[in-house]
Amino acid sequence: MKIKAVASKIGPVVIVVAAIVALWYVGAVIMNTPWQKDMYQRAKVEWTTSQLIRDTLAQKRPVLPAPHQVLEEIYKTTVLKKITSKRSLIYHAWVTLSSTMLGFIIGTILGIVLAIGIVHNRALDKSLMPWVVSSQTIPILAIAPMIIVVLNAVGIQGLLPKAFISTYLSFFPVTVGMVKGLRSPELSHLDLMRTYSASQWQVLWKLRWPSSVPYLFTSMKIAIAAALVGAIVGELPTGAVEGLGARLLAGSYYGQTIQIWSALFMAAFMAGSLVALVGFANTYVLKRMGMAT
Amino acid sequence: MDDTSVIDINDLSLTFKTGDGDVHALSNIDLDVKPGEFVSLIGPSGCGKTTLLRTIADLEQPTAGDISVNGMSPHAARMSRAYGYVFQAAALYPWRTIARNVSLPLEIMGLDAATRQKRVAENLQLVNLEGFEKKFPWQLSGGMQQRASIARALAVEPDLLLMDEPFGALDEIVRDHLNEQLLKLWAKTNKTIIFVTHSIPEAVYLSSKIVVMSPRPGRIHEIIDSSLPRDRTLDIRETTEFHEIAHRVREGLRQGHSYED
Numbered sequence: 001m002k003i004k005a006v007a008s009k010i011g012p013v014v015i016v017v018a019a020i021v022a023l024w025y026v027g028a029v030i031m032n033t034p035w036q037k038d039m040y041q042r043a044k045v046e047w048t049t050s051q052l053i054r055d056t057l058a059q060k061r062p063v064l065p066a067p068h069q070v071l072e073e074i075y076k077t078t079v080l081k082k083i084t085s086k087r088s089l090i091y092h093a094w095v096t097l098s099s100t101m102l103g104f105i106i107g108t109i110l111g112i113v114l115a116i117g118i119v120h121n122r123a124l125d126k127s128l129m130p131w132v133v134s135s136q137t138i139p140i141l142a143i144a145p146m147i148i149v150v151l152n153a154v155g156i157q158g159l160l161p162k163a164f165i166s167t168y169l170s171f172f173p174v175t176v177g178m179v180k181g182l183r184s185p186e187l188s189h190l191d192l193m194r195t196y197s198a199s200q201w202q203v204l205w206k207l208r209w210p211s212s213v214p215y216l217f218t219s220m221k222i223a224i225a226a227a228l229v230g231a232i233v234g235e236l237p238t239g240a241v242e243g244l245g246a247r248l249l250a251g252s253y254y255g256q257t258i259q260i261w262s263a264l265f266m267a268a269f270m271a272g273s274l275v276a277l278v279g280f281a282n283t284y285v286l287k288r289m290g291m292a293t
Numbered sequence: 294m295d296d297t298s299v300i301d302i303n304d305l306s307l308t309f310k311t312g313d314g315d316v317h318a319l320s321n322i323d324l325d326v327k328p329g330e331f332v333s334l335i336g337p338s339g340c341g342k343t344t345l346l347r348t349i350a351d352l353e354q355p356t357a358g359d360i361s362v363n364g365m366s367p368h369a370a371r372m373s374r375a376y377g378y379v380f381q382a383a384a385l386y387p388w389r390t391i392a393r394n395v396s397l398p399l400e401i402m403g404l405d406a407a408t409r410q411k412r413v414a415e416n417l418q419l420v421n422l423e424g425f426e427k428k429f430p431w432q433l434s435g436g437m438q439q440r441a442s443i444a445r446a447l448a449v450e451p452d453l454l455l456m457d458e459p460f461g462a463l464d465e466i467v468r469d470h471l472n473e474q475l476l477k478l479w480a481k482t483n484k485t486i487i488f489v490t491h492s493i494p495e496a497v498y499l500s501s502k503i504v505v506m507s508p509r510p511g512r513i514h515e516i517i518d519s520s521l522p523r524d525r526t527l528d529i530r531e532t533t534e535f536h537e538i539a540h541r542v543r544e545g546l547r548q549g550h551s552y553e554d
Contacts, residue, residue: 290429
């Protein structure tokens with residue numbers, strides 16, 4: 001019974017993954033074939049279909065690398081390299097992760113502070129919210145270099161400028177989510193506080209804040225993924241030499257598609273882990289608060 | 294103004310301005326409540342009974358007339374935490390245990406931990422909820438949740454208890470039981486209670502004074518003083534006296550909105 005239950009859960013996932021991998025291999029063969037045929041023609045060699053397939057999946061700079069090539073590259077740059085090495089993917093991931101986390105933390109705090117202001121002050125609600133929304137309509141790729149350049153001019157370098165781009169992307173979902181969360185208490189819960197003639201801060205701390213915790217975690221899940229995107233984007237336009245963004249950039253300069261894909265995989269893995277981590281924290285906190293259902 | 298009145302209302306009116314024009318929620322209300330009385334406000338929906346209670350609690354503002362609670366304005370009474378309010382829904386905070394829910398008003402009042410603990414224990418005992426301190430609201434039945442919310446209102450130690458259909462959402466068996474407990478509590482603590490209900494037996498069983506209200510505009514139709522003794526059990530509902538009072542209340546309710554038929 002138990003095995004059956006597990007199988008029925010894992011089965012569909014395995015099938016989907018297998019289908020994606022199969023499609024990927026087919027795609028890799030099709031997309032890498034023109035170049036491979038070109039090579040055969042220049043070298044004037046005869047070729048068979050099976051040889052073509054084998055060769056398209058083993059190119060050094062394929063249009064679309066095969067899954068096993070990406071996995072091999074990841075293995076080589078994580079397990080086989082020292083973490084301190086500039087060629088270690090873990091090293092680059094760590095660089096990106098640290099600015100992601102710093103930006104995410106600043107963004108979350110900023111988002112909470114803005115939301116508290118917006119909820120408590122009508123003027124802020126009317127004046128701030130449009131700016132918060134329009135800030136997100138500016139393409140991050142356009143504004144990222146300016147943030148880096150401006151901060152560089154005032155002497156801020158290193159981790160912080162990149163973190164600020166993460167902040168720029170991550171404060172928004174937190175602000176929007178927390179405004180909703182801080183306004184979520186039922187009318188009778190608010191009336192109760194009035195009958196106690198509670199101060200605004202008491203209402204905030206004892207009612208609005210705890211009510212908004214589920215909203216906070218939902219926004220933080222979105223914010224942390226956005227922060228990672230921000231950190232990677234922040235590494236792109238600056239000619240950074242470290243971080244996943246730098247790996248992507250270097251890979252595209254030199255046509256190292258396998259390196260690009262392995263960096264992308266690492267970024268996806270990190271995003272998934274970070275979101276899952278926020279999810280675990282969510283479950284734990286709500287359970288402690290007696291609100292897990 | 295009578296100095297000994299807990300609540301003194303003279304010619305009070307409250308009009309809500311809405312898009313469709315004015316709604317006269319309360320019109321020319323006169324009511325005088327003495328210490329230790331159990332006053333029920335009864336009437337069909339829309340008669341303003343909850344609005345009247347909320348006005349006493351300073352949760353709504355009257356548009357005309359005078360009202361005093363404990364000899365002061367409702368606002369001053371609210372600021373001095375002169376009353377405990379029990380809502381229709383228990384309105385317990387789901388992230389707080391029962392003990393911490395009861396402790397909530399005490400935290401806001403700034404009482405020290407020892408006093409809080411003492412009052413929480415006392416009031417949970419008063420509503421027979423000892424042993425449920427560490428439970429979360431969702432782990433309790435509806436009746437127990439409402440008892441916890443009564444304990445929370447009592448923890449403030451007010452002389453005045455305002456109750457807005459507190460047992461309205463409960464089944465009759467639980468309601469009977471809680472009515473009995475509430476009477477015992479009233480006898481023990483000698484508090485003044487204003488109780489909103491739409492159940493005739495409940496109003497008659499509990500009250501020393503029954504205020505019959507009628508809608509459009511919300512007004513007091515009749516005030517019936519109960520001749521039943523203060524000390525009562527559920528059996529009193531079988532007596533002729535009980536039925537007579539219930540009959541008068543029913544007649545009053547019928548007259549109050551006879552124009553609707």
